[in-house]
Amino acid sequence: MFEFVEYKIWRIKMKAVKYTDIEPVKFDSDVVKGVKGRVLIGKDDGAENFCMRVFEIAANGHTPRHSHEWEHEIFTHSGNGEVVLKEKWHPMSPGTAIFIPGNTEHQMKNINDEPLVVVCLVPSGVPEL
Amino acid sequence: MFEFVEYKIWRIKMKAVKYTDIEPVKFDSDVVKGVKGRVLIGKDDGAENFCMRVFEIAANGHTPRHSHEWEHEIFTHSGNGEVVLKEKWHPMSPGTAIFIPGNTEHQMKNINDEPLVVVCLVPSGVPEL
Numbered sequence: 317m318f319e320f321v322e323y324k325i326w327r328i329k330m331k332a333v334k335y336t337d338i339e340p341v342k343f344d345s346d347v348v349k350g351v352k353g354r355v356l357i358g359k360d361d362g363a364e365n366f367c368m369r370v371f372e373i374a375a376n377g378h379t380p381r382h383s384h385e386w387e388h389e390i391f392t393h394s395g396n397g398e399v400v401l402k403e404k405w406h407p408m409s410p411g412t413a414i415f416i417p418g419n420t421e422h423q424m425k426n427i428n429d430e431p432l433v434v435v436c437l438v439p440s441g442v443p444e445l
Numbered sequence: 446m447f448e449f450v451e452y453k454i455w456r457i458k459m460k461a462v463k464y465t466d467i468e469p470v471k472f473d474s475d476v477v478k479g480v481k482g483r484v485l486i487g488k489d490d491g492a493e494n495f496c497m498r499v500f501e502i503a504a505n506g507h508t509p510r511h512s513h514e515w516e517h518e519i520f521t522h523s524g525n526g527e528v529v530l531k532e533k534w535h536p537m538s539p540g541t542a543i544f545i546p547g548n549t550e551h552q553m554k555n556i557n558d559e560p561l562v563v564v565c566l567v568p569s570g571v572p573e574l
């Protein structure tokens with residue numbers, strides 16, 4: 317009998333990256349408008365607990381109105397927008413942090429001419445983008 | 446025989462907060478200079494997987510040079526600084542993301558006149574500040 321052993325080689329490295337140097341994934345459909353998403357730190361970096369993404373929401377753009385099991389921890393980097401939480405719209409401006417627990421309907425929209433840029437983190441094991 | 450059952454009532458609520466509206470904890474000692482820390486989203490909010498803090502590092506200020514078992518995921522919100530990772534200093538400016546794996550020595554310093562403001566996340570279960 318042979319014994320099969322799986323070896324995992326973890327290449328976990330430190331990383332410093334400007335988010336604008338990452339090619340974005342563009343989202344435009346019936347439910348999402350003018351959104352660019354980037355994974356800054358995720359499973360490919362060996363991040364085992366949570367994942368950092370950045371979303372740029374263009375003027376007149378918005379994310380989908382949806383809910384999912386996992387939470388969001390969001391930090392507003394630049395621009396101005398609003399986030400709906402339980403039917404109430406809250407202002408988002410640079411420095412606004414938002415906690416969206418799991419299974420909570422939410423949506424963000426830009427309310428200005430410049431892009432709304434938000435850092436949005438999710439736990440590991442869910443879709444990164 | 447009685448059966449004891451522990452009921453946990455989770456009061457997990459959505460939250461929207463401007464980081465400047467939170468009273469900071471100030472750090473100044475032999476190893477850390479001119480640093481204000483704030484927990485934006487943590488265990489008191491019911492965040493079970495990771496914790497969002499913001500650090501403001503004043504002109505000429507720096508965080509301690511240290512390492513610990515847990516990782517950091519950092520996003521530079523404003524200001525200009527540098528982070529040392531394995532003896533190499535990397536620039537930090539608005540939009541720079543940094544992944545510091547666990548057990549990796551690190552330190553951040555301000556290199557400008559305005560505060561260096563960074564969002565810094567840690568996994569749950571470690572000191573929040």
